[in-house]
Amino acid sequence: MSEDSPALRLKGVTKRFGEHTAVDSFDFEVPRGVICGLLGPNGSGKTTSIRMIMGILGPDEGSVSLFGQDPDVVRRAKVGYLPEERGVYKKMKCLELITFLGEIRGLRRGEARRRGGDWLDRMGLTDWAEKKVEDLSKGMQQKIQFIGTVIHEPELLILDEPFSGLDPINQDVLEEIVREYHARGTTIVFSTHLMDQAERLCERVCLISKSRKVLDGDLKEIKAAERRGIVAVEFEGPDTWIQGPEIDRIERKEGSLHLILKDGQDHQHILNRAVASGARILRFDLIEPRLHEIFVRHAGEGLVGGAGMADGPRSASADGLTHFGTA
């Protein structure tokens, strides 16, 4: 394998369940050492894609490679996986479960046990080591499962909705750990429908909607490319210049005015007109779009019309929409 091959590469991956295409010719690459968010409403195909990466489902078309290699060869030792549906052996003692999960990832038993103990200390669960998993709260169970995911120090972490079900404090704990692994050079791919979280954590994002990829790339570049159309202004003096053919509508927000431009119009005309009018400009700011807005812009239809796209009994769009932007 070559050192520069990406940690994860999907080529034209397609998965169908009967009539329904869950993932449609998905191309996706994650360079090494990057935190990448896989974003989309429920039922958009995130979990199906992740399951194909983990070899749980076989793609109908296309191929998956990890670190430029056959995923079946690399997966066990190099990848850590936290599934969306959290499964644990409820009757096992916490430390035993963690040890077992380490063992099947290739660790020696003693080593797995030692690391498991360290992790329990770190998570503040030392007293629970010899307790049965079923006696723990849901949040604690999730921590145990997370420890099981990272116990073998994987080079690639695949986390399916890692933050769901965690209280804010534990979300912060998890976020901190994810950043720590990132700092060590671990590649992290996580799916979420919480745009704020993705915006804070991710260097790259991949937006999927209705089984298709709609946007993919470096988050900063995406935002720069999408930075058009809204200008926040604050000024003193004449306001005639804010009216013009470029402007679609005006909104008042937090003490400033948001000028929403028509498609393809240049904000430079407005600035020229403002200067000419003699107004004193306090702020003339191209608003960087929120990830949420970018997503809505690209997949608005997918969000609104997403119901029925769910790959399970959950209904997709309503839940997706309420989380976007508000979380």
Added chain:
Amino acid sequence: MWHNVIAVIRREYLQRVRSKWFIAATVAGPLLMAAVTVLPAWLAIQGERDEFRLAIVDGTGVLSERLVPRLENGGFEVEEVRWHADVVTELRERANGGDLGGFIMVDELTLETGEAIYYSMDVPSGLRRVTVQTSITRTALEYQLEQRGVDAEGLMGGGALEIEVISEAGSDITEVGFGLAYIGSFFLYMTILLYAVAVMRATLEEKTSRIVEVIISAMRPWELMLGKIVGVCAVSLTQMAIWISAAAALIAGGIPMIIAARPELTNLSSIGEIVPGISLVILFLGFFLFGFLMYSGLYAAVGAMCNTDEEAQQAQFPMIMLLIVPILMVMPVIQEPNTPMAVWLSLFPLFSPILMWARVAGGGVPSWQVLLSFILMALMVWVIAWIAGRIYKVGILMSGKRPTLPELWRWVKEA
């Protein structure tokens, strides 16, 4: 690769062996066995100690000479008392004073009809009653026959009936062999079913709890399935080893104790005959092992293809049938173990554990047939592993509705 399998085996084994259920069943089994066999006998001995002191009043003058030793052999402590007018009153008083458990009056009528009176402090147990009664009638009969110059010994010993089996299919099974075959078959049926279902439940639990996703991303499905089956198998063998040693200890230690304490139960010594030989124990374990391997494979596949307990209950129906049919055939096969039907049925691998055992325990099965049945079972294990492994591989990650038979076949072909 084996690292994974061993990890799965160890987990499965330790989890189960440490569970309360296992400890309860393993310990409680032998205890229960001991409780229902040894305890009542022991209690009876304790309770009846006093009642074994008997007095005999012989009005004939000829019976007691033989009757006393006979009763003593039966475990009684016998005292001979001469007949006099107030003997009944006297002995009653002694008995009430705790000196005697009871007394027996025999007279001329006894010599003719075998009738006698047994004055007892309590209602005698059936066994005690029979021992006393047969002792008296035998003694009387012996006396009568002797008076006529007949050899009483042979006749009184119950005679002998020599059995020669002349039909080929006939069974020369003893009662003991019959018991072993019959009880053993049921025990095999129950244990195979119990542990195969345990494999199914474990599979189903992993599937529904979704932990299987994590495990399968780290190992191949067959590694998980193999580890699971071997783990449960080790648990079952552990349990059987405990049971068998407990039974051995019970037989070796318990029965002589009972016999020593209660000589009239000497016919218990024939239990020594039903204690299976070591080779029979090994055969039994062999039938269990192969039966378990075949059925646990099938049950693992059922667990993998279902999503709920209810579905699994329904889907295991064919397997239950495969186990019930030989159980229904056990009786006829034990009675006529060498008919062509018995031979063929017992050679069918899925029936062999139960039916071949039934024949073997009864005795008189050519060893080539036993060997052949093991070879066929080994082949069957391989075939089932191949098919079930494929169903398992697809099913374990599949959610949604249970597959139909054609779908199952597609899984097997495509996996």
